Each structure stands twice: as structure tokens, then as C-alpha cells.
Amino acid sequence: xxxxxxxxxxxxxxxxxxxxxxxxxxxxxxxxxxxxxxxxxxxxxxxxxxxxxxxxxxxxxxxxxxxxxxxxxxxxxxxxxxxxxxxxxxxxxxxxxxxxxxxxxxxxxxxxxxxxxxxxxxxxxxxxxxxxxxxxxxxxxxxxxxxxxxxxxxxxxxxxxxxxxxxxxxxxxxxxxxxxxxxxxxxxxxxxxxxxxxxxxxxxxxxxxxxxxxxxxxxxxxxxxxxxxxxxxxxxxxxxxxxxxxxxxxxxxxxxxxxxxxxxxxxxxxxxxxxxxxxxxxxxxxxxxxxxx
Numbered sequence: 001x002x003x004x005x006x007x008x009x010x011x012x013x014x015x016x017x018x019x020x021x022x023x024x025x026x027x028x029x030x031x032x033x034x035x036x037x038x039x040x041x042x043x044x045x046x047x048x049x050x051x052x053x054x055x056x057x058x059x060x061x062x063x064x065x066x067x068x069x070x071x072x073x074x075x076x077x078x079x080x081x082x083x084x085x086x087x088x089x090x091x092x093x094x095x096x097x098x099x100x101x102x103x104x105x106x107x108x109x110x111x112x113x114x115x116x117x118x119x120x121x122x123x124x125x126x127x128x129x130x131x132x133x134x135x136x137x138x139x140x141x142x143x144x145x146x147x148x149x150x151x152x153x154x155x156x157x158x159x160x161x162x163x164x165x166x167x168x169x170x171x172x173x174x175x176x177x178x179x180x181x182x183x184x185x186x187x188x189x190x191x192x193x194x195x196x197x198x199x200x201x202x203x204x205x206x207x208x209x210x211x212x213x214x215x216x217x218x219x220x221x222x223x224x225x226x227x228x229x230x231x232x233x234x235x236x237x238x239x240x241x242x243x244x245x246x247x248x249x250x251x252x253x254x255x256x257x258x259x260x261x262x263x264x265x266x267x268x269x270x271x272x273x274x275x276x277x278x279x280x281x282x283x284x285x286x287x288x289x290x291x292x293x
Contacts, residue, residue, distance in 0.1 A: 002073055002216060003066075004029055006058065018054045020044040030070040037063050073217065104236045105243045111232040112244035115216065123227045124185075124211050125255040131263070133183045133209070134160040136174065140196045143187035146213070146242065146249050150185055153253040156271060157264045168195055175199070180207040183226075188212065188219035189233055189240060197221055213245055 006012065007022050014022055024044040025032045033040055041051045055066040128135060135154055139147035144165060151163035164174050178184075184203050188196050197220050200210055204224040212225035215233045222228045231248055233240035257264070275281060 003058065003070060004218075005216075012057060014054075014057070017046045017050045018057065020046055021051060021054050030074060033067060033070055034074075076217070101236060105241060108232040108235055108241050108244050109247055112230075112248070115230050115232065116248070120227055120229060121251070121255070124229060124252055125259055127183045127209060127211050127227065128154065128185070128252065128256045129158075129259045130183070131158060131160075133181055134162070134177075136162050136164055136178075136182060136184045137186075138164040138171070138184060138196065138199065139187035140189070140193035143189055143213075143242070143245070146187050146245060147185065149246070150249050150253065154256065156268055157253075157256055157260050159267070164199075171195070171199060175202055175206070178203050178206045178208045182208040183211060184208055185211045186213070186221060186225075187245065188221055189215050189242075189245070190217055190219075192219045192221075200224070213248060215240075 001009075004026065007026060021040065021044045024040065032043065037048050037051045041048045044051075052063055055063045058066060060066040060069065127133065135158070137147040137151040137154070139145070148163055148165065151161060155161040162174070164171050182203070184200060186196065186200050188200075200212075200221045201224065204210055209227075210221065210225040211227045211229070212219060212221050213229050213231070214222060216230050218228065218230070229248055231244035233242070233244070235241035235243075
């Protein structure tokens with residue numbers, strides 16, 4: 001659990017003055033606490049001793065220990081595969097490395113299952129199911145395929161759904177159409193991608209809603225997202241796992257399918273009819289050949 005989690009879970013009884021520090025920290029996390037006690041106290045409008053007592057209430061011996069914990073989070077948040085080659089080095093001496101890795105993936109899934117408030121997931125489905133909104137899907141260099149996966153399913157279930165991919169110039173051109181009747185589903189995980197952040201920031205300025213898929217350290221996009229869905233990315237490999245994020249994506253697709261069951265049936269039937277006429281899939285091709293067409 002990060003310090004941010006502890007500040008928001010509601011398990012600590014903060015005083016009115018301490019709540020001012022909480023708000024200041026959450027408004028600029030974690031940078032607000034990486035300066036001096038006096039600086040944080042001044043920004044929050046409290047006394048220096050109040051900041052020290054606040055650190056004690058979080059379980060730290062002093063403000064310096066709180067800062068050290070936050071710096072540790074920053075280091076972990078910005079870790080790259082290269083920097084994690086030693087700390088997350090897979091051990092091929094495991095008796096069955098495949099099962100070892102799969103167990104780690106199951107653990108990541110279980111962790112992610114408990115990270116996400118049900119209301120946030122429901123809000124994501126509501127945004128996807130609102131047929132008055134146009135849906136756009138965007139991801140980064142490694143997460144873009146999940147945006148494509150989400151789009152490939154959504155376009156079967158509802159109209160006005162687009163996947164924003166291609167070159168940066170092509171992506172920027174999409175910005176001209178964004179407004180209050182648009183929602184962006186965006187994926188951004190640590191080593192957060194600057195062009196993805198800039199795109200989402202501009203979309204927010206133009207009045208569109210944002211549903212963000214990210215990790216527990218939170219992409220900067222979380223500052224202006226309407227809904228944020230977090231997932232565990234830690235595994236036994238130096239490369240972060242996308243297994244929980246894919247599971248979240250498929251859960252969203254399943255929820256949307258259930259929500260739009262009545263509205264989507266005619267659309268899917270028509271799509272299947274078109275696919276058969278063009279013999280898109282092997283079963284349709286075999287039928288067409290058998291009929292002599």
C-alpha cells in the first residue's frame with residue numbers, strides 16, 4: 001500500500017489541521033512532501049509541529065522517514081526494465097519456471113481485484129455504454145494493443161467508436177474532433193509516455209471525459225481523469241506484467257456487453273451478415289465455396 005492509499009482509505013482519524021496536510025499532499029503527490037517541513041506546513045496552512053505529528057500518525061519516526069518512504073515510491077514508480085534486471089531477476093533454477101511465473105501472475109490478478117472500488121468500474125461501464133458519447137481508445141508504446149483490443153470489441157457493441165493509433169502526427173489530428181460529447185479510454189503505465197499524457201491533457205481541456213487505465217503509482221493523467229482504474233504491474237520479470245490490465249479490459253467488455261445486450265443485438269447480427277457475405281472468416285468461406293458462390 002502506498003502512502004497515497006493510506007491517505008485515502010479512511011482508516012486513519014486525522015485532525016482538522018492534519019486533513020489540510022492530506023489535501024496538500026494529494027493535490028501534488030508526492031512532490032508536496034519532498035521539500036522541508038516548513039515548506040509543507042506553509043503550503044498547508046499549519047504549524048511545523050503539526051507536520052511532524054502527521055508523519056508520526058502515519059507510523060514514521062519523523063518527517064525525514066516519511067520523505068524516505070516517498071522517495072522509495074518515486075524510485076519504484078520510475079523504474080525501467082534495465083534498472084530492474086537485478087532486483088527482478090527471474091530464477092531459472094525454479095523447478096517449474098512456467099508454473100512459478102503463472103503463480104506470480106495469479107498473485108498480480110488477486111492484488112488488482114482488491115485495488116479497484118466497484119463504483120469506479122461501474123462508472124467506466126456507464127461511460128462506455130452512453131450512446132450519446134463518441135468513444136476513443138488510446139494507448140502507449142506497450143499498452144496500445146490493449147486500446148486496440150478494447151476498440152475491437154466496443155465497435156461491435158456500439159457505434160461511434162475509434163482507435164487512435166499510428167504516427168504522432170496522425171494522433172494529433174484526432175484532437176480537432178474532441179469535445180464534451182466524447183470520452184477517451186486511455187492506457188498509461190509507469191515510465192509514462194509524454195505524448196499520451198499531452199494528448200489526454202488536451203482532450204480534457206476541450207471538455208471530453210477520460211477513463212484512465214494505469215498502475216498504482218498513477219499516471220499524471222489521473223489528475224484530470226474522470227475515472228481511474230488501477231492494476232498491479234509487479235511480477236517476477238523486469239518487464240511489468242499487463243495480465244491484470246488485460247483482465248480489467250475484458251471485464252469492462254463483458255460488463256458493457258451485458259449493459260448493451262438489447263441495443264447491440266441488431267448491430268452484431270448485421271455485422272455477422274456482412275462478414276458472411278465477404279467470407280471474412282474460415283467458416284463463412286467454406287460455406288460460400290460449398291454453395292458455389
